[in-house]
């Protein structure tokens with residue numbers, strides 16, 4: 001059921017550019033993604049308190065959807081992706097998922113019929129599984145409710161479904177703050193990949209049954225945790241070089257969704273998406289500070305816009321700004337960014353804009369450097385060389401990211417602090433000393449990390465421990 | 466060349482041969498951005514961390530070796546020293562004279578912008594392993610500064626911030642009762658009633674879960690419990706926390722021990738809230 005990638009779909013890195021994917025995706029309400037133009041995306045977190053009863057919650061979702069579509073008409077946007085990232089209550093209660101989806105879909109249909117605007121409604125189901133619950137992450141009540149939410153949202157007619165799985169998070173939560181790269185590689189590259197290989201075929205089955213697009217997954221729970229802790233240049237929590245190496249591992253993991261049948265657009269929070277696009281040719285949603293500062297402020301500025309097919313604001317809480325509600329304001333921000341790229345595409349100048357967006361942040365930080373399109377392709381290439389082995393491809397992706405950073409440092413393009421350099425050297429030393437035998441690595445890690453709170457090998461199908 | 470190296474040569478060749486549509490050679494990136502962290506570090510280049518904390522550290526053994534072992538996060542050495550010391554000294558003395566100074570030194574360097582989080586985490590791990598070892602050998606608890614109940618809000622599984630804050634509290638000598646994540650409002654209230662801690666903490670990362678905090682505060686007040694309720698997590702800000710009694714905002718994990726010390730001195734939640742910038746600067 002899992003089709004591993006052992007070669008690159010993009011043969012030439014220079015073909016990687018925003019708005020165009022090798023395998024565009026189309027769906028209900030006139031939507032085409034990666035088909036030669038960039039689509040803006042808006043995601044609004046419901047106003048606190050509206051979750052208290054179903055009626056208020058559904059009304060609020062209608063309000064958000066209507067405001068978004070109205071502002072698209074006002075500003076002349078041709079397409080919009082409206083993502084609803086489930087709040088906890090929405091995934092836990094089937095009627096919350098179903099009723100909000102239904103309300104949004106009805107409005108989308110009306111606007112599409114009346115004005116011809118392309119609308120993609122996406123529901124991202126919350127991964128509400130908890131390691132400590134009876135049955136673990138594979139068999140607890142919450143596991144069943146999570147899959148049921150996919151069923152509910154899909155059957156109500158949303159265009160696509162996505163998730164951000166949490167497999168391996170108990171390990172990486174512990175190891176990232178401690179600067180432990182071996183444990184982080186195990187948590188993301190091995191445990192996370194195992195969990196996705198278990199979850200994703202089931203998602204694909206449910207979505208396909210309802211004609212809904214199984215879109216994608218991200219490593220939000222791990223690589224974004226590292227990015228978050230890494231913070232800005234002056235923060236001192238996680239080294240930025242190590243966070244960049246972790247991002248490369250995340251690509252080897254997020255790829256599993258596509259290997260199990262996800263077709264994109266890959267979910268926005270995955271900053272690793274450019275790498276996965278280079279490998280698979282699937283369209284991607286992206287975010288970076290210039291369009292998502294409402295949700296994340298990081299050091300990637302404009303960079304991911306160079307390769308994205310959907311530009312997302314990531315998330316904003318519903319409230320009023322001087323320009324309008326946040327639903328309106330951030331639709332305008334992502335819409336205008338998308339139309340600059342669309343203008344470049346029409347003018348046949350897309351590669352110039354792509355490279356300007358890239359250079360604007362490529363040497364600001366190692367985290368941007370490894371996602372710049374030539375480097376994203378390079379890391380992808382290494383992943384496919386070891387494509388059949390989730391552990392090895394994660395390990396070598398990490399090493400390749402380290403090599404890329406060191407080259408830029410030695411060429412005096414990227415400046416690094418002593419701490420960034422020392423932590424990178426230490427991580428590379430450890431990575432290079434690791435075995436190439438996945439079984440040995442897993443056995444060793446199960447022993448080494450057995451005392452991490454909540455870690456249970458059974459959650460990943462390892463019984464022999 | 467083996468197969469892998471040939472692979473590399475091809476990739477590198479392709480990249481070198483690629484002509485970006487914008488020329489990198491003409492650009493001066495320093496005119497676009499500054500990596501201030503590199504500058505900042507250069508300013509501190511002359512500083513020797515160990516010299517900065519020398520005054521805080523014991524000068525005689527066994528305390529010296531033990532304190533420096535904690536300082537470096539060297540658990541093996543710390544345990545060895547501790548086993549020897551326990552033959553002569555009481556566990557409490559070992560904590561106060563040997564372990565605690567090492568931890569305090571690391572925290573100071575972190576607070577002063579010299580050290581980084583992983584260094585604090587490793588020292589805290591050493592400190593906690595040592596304390597656990599002693600508690601197991603004496604079969605009882607080492608005396609702590611006071612009890613603190615921690616939790617992550619109902620419906621919220623984001624527990625990273627809580628866990629970080631816990632590391633800072635435990636390693637500075639507080640007895641932490643961690644209720645975990647996604648903890649129902651009533652469970653928090655019940656635990657506080659039973660445990661009677663010096664303060665209680667909550668973490669919420671979502672705007673839909675932070676609403677649990679005023680509910681907890683209200684129920685505690687109804688029961689006549691008026692302890693500081695330290696509220697952290699990305700979702701909250703002072704505008705929200707200041708709307709209900711007991712609530713005090715925390716933005717960084719290292720503020721925890723500072724608030725706890727203030728509570729230990731007998732300051733009320735109102736005083737702590739008012740003076741929070743002095744008590745626990747960010």
Ligand code: B12
Nearest residue numbers: 126221315622623624625626630671672697698699715718
């Ligand atoms: C990592 C992450 C996750 C991880 C969590 C891993 C974990 N073990 O915690 C995973 C992937 C599991 C996750 C899941 C979800 N997430 Co999330 N997640 C984040 C992310 C990227 C970073 C949060 C983080 O860990 N920050 C780092 C920690 C250290 O910060 P912190 O907790 O704030 O702690 C600091 C301070 O607050 C303070 N502090 C905290 N507590 C305490 C206590 C004391 C005593 C003291 C002194 C200090 C203190 O100290 C820390 C710094 O030193 C944020 C993005 C954001 N903008 O915040 C989203 C975010 C919080 N998530 C969000 C969402 C929506 C979700 C999901 C619902 C997504 C989904 N649909 O699946 C699920 C939630 C399910 C649930 N029931 O909770 C939204 C929330 C939006 C909203 N409604 O408000 C955010 C804001 C992302 C976004 N922009 O949309 N997430």
